[in-house]
Amino acid sequence: MSEEKIIEIKNLEYIYMQHTPLEHQALSGINMEVNRGECIAIIGHTGSGKSTLIQHLNGLMQPQKGKIIVDGEDLSDSNVDLKALRRKVGLVFQNPESQIFEHLIGDEVAYGPFKLGLPLNEVRKRVKWAMEMVGLSFNEMKDRPTYALSGGQKRKVALAGVLALKPEILVLDEPTAGLDPYSKNELLEKIKKLNREEKITVIFISHNLEEVSFLAHRLYVLANGKNLVDGTPNDLFSNKEILEKYKIGTPDSVDILYKLKDAGFSINPRLFDVSCVAAQIFSILSTYQRRVTDDISV
Amino acid sequence: MKSDQALIQLNDVSFHYIVEKKKELSVLHHISLNIFPGEYVAIIGHNGSGKSTLSKLFNGILKPSAGDVVVNGWNTKNSQLIRDIRQQVGIVFQNPDNQLIATTVEDDVAFGLENILVPAEEMESRINQALRTVGLTGMNKRAPHHLSGGQKQRLAIAGIIAMKPKCIIFDEATSMLDTYGRKEIVKVMRRLNNDGVALVTVTHYMSEVVEADRVIVIEKGKIITQGTPREVFRQKQLLQSIGLDVPIANHVAEMVHQKYQPFSSNLIDAGEVVEEVKHFTTGGVSV
Secondary structure, eight states: OOSOEEEEEEEEEEEETTTSTTOEEEEEEEEEEEETTOEEEEEOOTTSSHHHHHHHHTTSSOOSEEEEEETTEETTSTTOOHHHHHHHEEEEOSSGGGGOOOSBHHHHHHHHHHHTTOOHHHHHHHHHHHHHHTTOOHHHHTTSBGGGSOHHHHHHHHHHHHHTTOOSEEEEESTTTTOOHHHHHHHHHHHHHHHHTSOOEEEEEOSOHHHHHHHOSEEEEEETTEEEEEEOHHHHHTOHHHHHHTTOOOOHHHHHHHHHHHTTOOOOTTOOSHHHHHHHHHHHHHHHHHHHHHHHHO | OOOSSOSEEEEEEEEEEEEETTEEEEEEEEEEEEEOTTOEEEEEOOTTSSHHHHHHHTTTSSOOSEEEEEETTEETTOGGGHHHHHHHEEEEOSOGGGTOOSSSHHHHHHHHHHHTTOOHHHHHHHHHHHHHHTTOTTOTTSOGGGSOHHHHHHHHHHHHHTTOOSEEEEESTTTTSOHHHHHHHHHHHHHHHHTTOEEEEEOSOHHHHTTOSEEEEEETTEEEEEEOHHHHHTOHHHHHHTTOOOOHHHHHHHHHHHHSTTSOSOOOSHHHHHHHHHHHHOSSOOO
16 A cells, blocks of 8 residues: 555535525535555445545546545546546446346446447456456356346446456445345455455445454544544544444444443453454453462462 | 234245246245244345345235235235235335335324324324334424434334334345444334334344344245244354354354353353353452
């Protein structure tokens, strides 16, 4: 990960249906910085402005006030090359499987690269790469019909379709919502690989705090169109005041730690990985055991 | 609170979707099960296992291709009874935005009541009682689209409980909510169940499954195992082999058990883990 900023957002505001009785301020001052190669989570309640925010990143929405700079380019500039921007920033919507329209998986993934006017062998190469990246075997799956896939597989196809455009920045809106635990873990592993190995900058919205702590280097908490908190998952989940103040839930493993703390045990809320929680419990038990044996030996 | 007479009976039910002309996609195979009054049942299975289809059979949204679904003695195939059946068995779906129709919270709850011709004077008390149960008291005049996701889902639930159903189906009703919103819904569910309403919840969150009296595991359109949450979560390998998992608390308990045998490995929620820790540390240490 470099210190080079790939995205900078300053005082971004957005009002829906401005100057009408239905006017609604969705963003009211967002400030954000993302370094090249980082993995950033955006969390916040429904209606906090998360989806509005990410639609700005590839120019689907233009800033009304404030600035967004993506890889050196100011998106308020009316001369900005939107095509190039959208090639650079791949946006995967919520439930992207509902947008699949081709009959065969291979055709679906190839649609974007074809539209870019790439030669056939390059398209084929990219489709193969993208499918393998998300864990779909190119040879086995490219000629299968898209309708006969499970929810998790469809989502992988949709993700592959965006990856085939070779984006530098991947933006995902709730990538695992509605998936079963296995499909969820599998997809998370793929996204992690794209970020950590392929060095694609990833920005994702999530409700699932387990996956936030698994994937993200840093996170932003949004409420009422503003970003309130930013920091590492550790910073956030070990700060009970902030969690309560902004009604942010905690991963189940953090719940166990806080319940132990309430019961009078000393724990470290920053070590909330499942194995760390087990280790902390074991250490509580062994401290007690040692004390018992000490008492006996005295 | 359980009685012997089943509220919903599925007798040898199979179901297939018709994909194209003469092409069938078989989803459920010969399922027989009963849901009893006041029972709290969780249905789990991976994406595409048929659990959502199953939940839509319970109040006649889908009709079985073979076999019968009987609610309160009424067969869901009898379309004249479908209104009565849906008044007995309500359903909350995944996406809160697809379920709200009115411009204020109270109108949204009133919608169902108007349909079943509840007199105006009774309506207000039913609406307020329903909003109280879901924790939305005082928000009568708010616009539904300005509520948070969790509040919207609770409003959808209020619309159903105002109809005084005997059973509510939650079809992945929490999967689009954040952790906080999800816990609010779980609280409401527990309250409803304590009041005697039967609940059937279809979910991917193992921490929600723990709340239920009985868990039914669906794989490839069949029931492969069922039992109390503790009994089902004991079959960790089976669950993992079909893409499911056990709760985080269970993973933690098992890891502690590996290093310290007396610590139980069969704990299924955070509260139990803490109790077990207390059990091994009482009698002195509070430093």
